[in-house]
Amino acid sequence: MSREAEPSPIYLDHAATSWPKPAPVREATLRSLTDMMANAGRSGHGPAIESARIVFETREHCANLIGARRSEDVIFVRGCTEGLNLVIKGFLRPADTVVVSPMEHNAMMRPLARMATQSGIQVVTLPADPFGRIDYEAARKVARAHQPPALLAVAHASNVNGIVQDLHALHELFPHTPLLVDAAQTAGVLPLDVERDTISFLACSAHKGLLGPTGVGICYLAPTCDVTPLLEGGTGSRSESFEHPTFRPDRYEAGTLNLLGIAGTMGALEFLAQGEPQGHHKRQLTGILLKGLRAIPGVHLQSPLDGSALCASFTIDGLRPDEIAVRLERSGVLGRPGLQCAPAAHRHLGTFPHGTMRLSPGWGNTPEHIETALRAIHAIAQNA
Amino acid sequence: MSSEQGVVLFFTIHAVFRLQKALRARGVDSKPIPTPRYLSSDCGTALRFSWSHRADVESEIANLDLEIDSIHALSE
Numbered sequence: 419m420s421r422e423a424e425p426s427p428i429y430l431d432h433a434a435t436s437w438p439k440p441a442p443v444r445e446a447t448l449r450s451l452t453d454m455m456a457n458a459g460r461s462g463h464g465p466a467i468e469s470a471r472i473v474f475e476t477r478e479h480c481a482n483l484i485g486a487r488r489s490e491d492v493i494f495v496r497g498c499t500e501g502l503n504l505v506i507k508g509f510l511r512p513a514d515t516v517v518v519s520p521m522e523h524n525a526m527m528r529p530l531a532r533m534a535t536q537s538g539i540q541v542v543t544l545p546a547d548p549f550g551r552i553d554y555e556a557a558r559k560v561a562r563a564h565q566p567p568a569l570l571a572v573a574h575a576s577n578v579n580g581i582v583q584d585l586h587a588l589h590e591l592f593p594h595t596p597l598l599v600d601a602a603q604t605a606g607v608l609p610l611d612v613e614r615d616t617i618s619f620l621a622c623s624a625h626k627g628l629l630g631p632t633g634v635g636i637c638y639l640a641p642t643c644d645v646t647p648l649l650e651g652g653t654g655s656r657s658e659s660f661e662h663p664t665f666r667p668d669r670y671e672a673g674t675l676n677l678l679g680i681a682g683t684m685g686a687l688e689f690l691a692q693g694e695p696q697g698h699h700k701r702q703l704t705g706i707l708l709k710g711l712r713a714i715p716g717v718h719l720q721s722p723l724d725g726s727a728l729c730a731s732f733t734i735d736g737l738r739p740d741e742i743a744v745r746l747e748r749s750g751v752l753g754r755p756g757l758q759c760a761p762a763a764h765r766h767l768g769t770f771p772h773g774t775m776r777l778s779p780g781w782g783n784t785p786e787h788i789e790t791a792l793r794a795i796h797a798i799a800q801n802a
Numbered sequence: 803m804s805s806e807q808g809v810v811l812f813f814t815i816h817a818v819f820r821l822q823k824a825l826r827a828r829g830v831d832s833k834p835i836p837t838p839r840y841l842s843s844d845c846g847t848a849l850r851f852s853w854s855h856r857a858d859v860e861s862e863i864a865n866l867d868l869e870i871d872s873i874h875a876l877s878e
Contacts, residue, residue: 459815462836462847467815470834470847474819490816655814655846665869668814 428751428787432700432780433577433603433729433758436629439686440781443630446685450678457674459654469677476680477667479687480636483628484601484620485611490666493637494675498602499525500648501621501637504670505598506530506571508645509619512537514568517560517592519543519583520766521550521576524759526600530571542567543762549722550576550766554587566594574610575603578763578776579720580704580727582608585615596643602626603728605636606690608697618643624679627696629781630686634679639670649673696781700728703779703788710792716799720767720774729778733769734795736802742775742795749794753777806853810863811837811871815847822849824862830855841874850876 429437450472456465458473473494481489495501506529510516516530520543533539542564545556552572570592575582582604589597596618601610606627612620620638624630639645650662651672663669704721707730711717720731734742739755746753756773757764764770777791812818818834825832832851837844851859853875863870 459847467834467847470815471819474816477816478823489820490814653814655844657844657846663813665813667816 425750427747428783428790430751430753430777430779430783430787430791432626432783433580433776433778434754435625435632436627436780438782439631439682440629440689442685442689443682444685446688447631447678447682450681455677455681457654458677460674472677472681472684473675476684476687479684479691483605483610483687483690484636484638485613486638487613488641491639491641493639493667493670494680495621495635495637495670496633496676497625497635498600498621498623499635501635502526502571502598502600503529504637504648505619505621505639505645506533506569508648509596509643510537510539510568513539515540515542515564516569516571517542517544517564517567517595518570519550519552519572520546521578521581521583521763522571522573522760523577523600523602523763524761525602526571526573527762539568546766548767549579549581549720550763551581551722552583552588554584554591557591561591566592568595569598570595571598571600573600573603574608575728576760576763577603577729578758578760578774579722579731579767580729580778581722582726582728585617589616596640604697606686607695607700607728609695612638612640619645624683624686627780628683628686629689631679631682633676634683637670639666641666645670647672697728699781700779701725703783703785704728704730706785706788707777707779707792710788711795714792714796714799716802717795720769729776731767731769731774731776733772733774734799734802737798739773739775742798745798746775746791746794749790749797751777751791751794807876808851808853808856808859808873809835809838809841809876810849810851810859810873811842811844812846812848813869813871817868817870818847818849820866821859821862821868824866825851825855825858828858828862830858832859838876842871
C-alpha cells in the first residue's frame, strides 16, 4: 500500500521551545551518549576530567553570551524557572519589596506569591501601556512613592505578546536596586550584556532562543550579590566536610549536572556563534504575521505593530483560542493557545481567562510559512 | 631545564580549567590530574606543571584572582 508522505507541520511555537534543533546540537548530544562521558569533576580520571572540561567550556561560552566577566558567576540550573526560584528564594528577605512588570510569567509570579505568603514580601506592579510596556513616566511616581525596593524582577520580553522592556530605562528608574532579568524569550535572540545593562541576576533556558536541549538553564549571579543556594549536597569539592562549599560555581551546583544537556547546549552555542542573534529574523517574520492578521476581519491583535514584537498574539471573534489552535493544527500550523502560563499578562491585556492564540516564529521559519499560516487563519476567521 | 614538576591544588575544578586556559595562552603546558592523596584528602582535581614555570603559574593565579588551596613541588 502506498501512502503519500504527510507535509511537515509549520512550527510557530518557538516561544515554548525551539524546533528543529540545529545539527551541532544533535551531534554533540549524541556524542555525549556514545563516547565515554564520566561524572564531571568527581573521580579525577581522564573521562571525568574531559566531562568537566565540557562543562567549563560551555560555562565560558554562556558567560560570553551574556557579557559576564567571570564564568564562575554563571550557574547551571534545570531551566529558567529554577534560576528565577534560586534568586527569588535565595536573595529576598522577609518584608522586602519587589517591583515587577504586569507581563510576568508564572515562573516569576509563583515563587513571588510563595514568598509573599511565607515571608511577607510585597509585590508592586509598575504601570504600563496597553501592550504591557512599562510606562516610565508613570513608573517614576511609583519609584518616588516607595523606598528603594529590594529587587526589580522583569521579563525582558513577554512570552505572551512579544513586547520587549527597556532594561536601561528601568535601571535609571531604580538605580540602587538589583535587577533580575527573566531572559527566557531573549537569550540567543537579543544582545544581552549583564555588565553594560547593570543586571545583577539573569535567568534563561537553553531550549528556546539558544536552540539547545530541554533540561538546562543558566542563572547569572553578580559576584557582589549574596544568594543562598536552593540545594546542598555533593559537589566533588571539599568532600571531607559536611559544610557546603561557599565558592562558585560549586556552591550552587549540588549533585550531578545534566551533562547530556550541557553537551547539547555547547553544540547550540557553537552554532549560534556563527551567526547573528535571531532577533531580526523573529521580528521580521512576526511583522509580516501581524500585518497580515490586521487585515483579516474579526481578528484582534494583542501585540504591537511597530516592528518590536518577538511573537504575535491574537483573538478571533466567535472562537476561543483553543478552538483556533485545533483548526490551525488541522491546517498544519502549530502554535500555543490560552494563557501561556502568564495570567498576569492576560489580566493586563484584558484577555483573561480565555487568553489568546500565540504564534511565535523562530529559527527555520520562512516568510512562506507565515503566508501559509495567514491563509489558514483567514479561512478560520471566515468560518467562525 | 629542570624536569621537576609542580602541582596546584584548588577548591573547585572550575579554577583548574581557568588556570590551564590562561597558561595555554602564555604558551605554558599544564595538565589536570587527580589530586595526590598525600597532599590532600579531597577528591578533586589538581593542575600539574613544570616547576620551571612556577613564576608564570603564580602570576596567572594573581591575574585571575583565583582562590587556590596551595602549590607544591611534586616528589618523584
